[in-house]
Amino acid sequence: MPPGLLAREAVVLTLLAGQEGIPVPGLVAVDATAEHCDHPTLLMSALPGRVRVDADDLDRPLDLLAAQLVRAHGVIPDERPRTYQAWTSPGRVRTPDGPLWERAVDVIRRDPPPYESRFLHRDFHPGNVLFTETGSELRITGVVDRVETSWGPADLDVAHCSTALTLLHGSAYGLDFRERYEAHGGRDLADDPDHL
Numbered sequence: 001m002p003p004g005l006l007a008r009e010a011v012v013l014t015l016l017a018g019q020e021g022i023p024v025p026g027l028v029a030v031d032a033t034a035e036h037c038d039h040p041t042l043l044m045s046a047l048p049g050r051v052r053v054d055a056d057d058l059d060r061p062l063d064l065l066a067a068q069l070v071r072a073h074g075v076i077p078d079e080r081p082r083t084y085q086a087w088t089s090p091g092r093v094r095t096p097d098g099p100l101w102e103r104a105v106d107v108i109r110r111d112p113p114p115y116e117s118r119f120l121h122r123d124f125h126p127g128n129v130l131f132t133e134t135g136s137e138l139r140i141t142g143v144v145d146r147v148e149t150s151w152g153p154a155d156l157d158v159a160h161c162s163t164a165l166t167l168l169h170g171s172a173y174g175l176d177f178r179e180r181y182e183a184h185g186g187r188d189l190a191d192d193p194d195h196l
Contacts, residue, residue: 003032005147006042012081012146013044021071023047023130023142047142049130053168060138062173065129065161066180068140073154073186075119084120084152113194115153122148124157125164155190 010030016022025044031037052061090109095101121128123145130142158181166174178189189195 001040001042001147003034003040006030006040007032008082008149009042009147011079012149015077015079015081016075016146019075019077021068022075023140024146025142025144047130047144049132049141051127051129052131053126055169057135058169058173060136061126061131062165062177062180063184064131064138064140065124065126066177066186067184068129068143069121069124069157069161069181070184070186072121072124072143073118073157077119080151081119081149082151083117084122084150084156112153113190115155115190116188117151118154118188120150120152120154120157121146122150122156123160125161126168127164153190154186154188155195158186158189159195 007030010027010032013024013027016024017026025047028043028045029041030043031041034040086108088108090105093105093108095105121143124143128143128145129140130144131138132141133139158178162174162177164174165177178195182189
């Protein structure tokens with residue numbers, strides 16, 4: 001991982017240390033420029049749990065994901081992370097020809113809708129969340145991979161997780177995630193056309 005990304009993740013782990021309801025690994029040490037190690041290195045504490053992307057009884061894990069994201073968006077750190085950046089631009093997109101793809105790229109060309117900034121994970125999905133226990137005892141013990149953490153619209157995290165859920169479990173689960181997020185207190189999402 002490039003040194004700048006390791007340093008950025010170390011800063012975020014420090015910002016989140018001790019935040020109520022935000023389970024993150026503790027920062028042990030960082031050597032972003034390989035001054036002391038053979039390679040750029042970030043050492044963090046181990047967290048219990050495992051990634052769960054299975055399709056058995058999804059209601060509880062999806063509600064836990066939504067509630068965790070609401071808590072993350074409620075963090076107001078002493079120092080704000082960087083402002084979010086789009087992950088692509090119209091000029092970088094390569095697509096097959098056709099009107100559907102042209103419409104998709106036109107969406108990227110639009111200015112972002114108005115939003116209230118929030119603390120974002122920017123890669124929040126089931127593959128970056130650790131769970132322990134099962135059934136009604138299931139709980140989240142960690143959220144990892146904080147290198148893209150930034151400050152911006154909550155829609156980015158909700159949409160990213162929705163996309164992952166769609167790929168894992170089908171479109172009904174992806175489309176339902178916004179409702180779960182809002183049911184757990186999530187707010188400030190754009191109206192439907194802008195949200196989509």
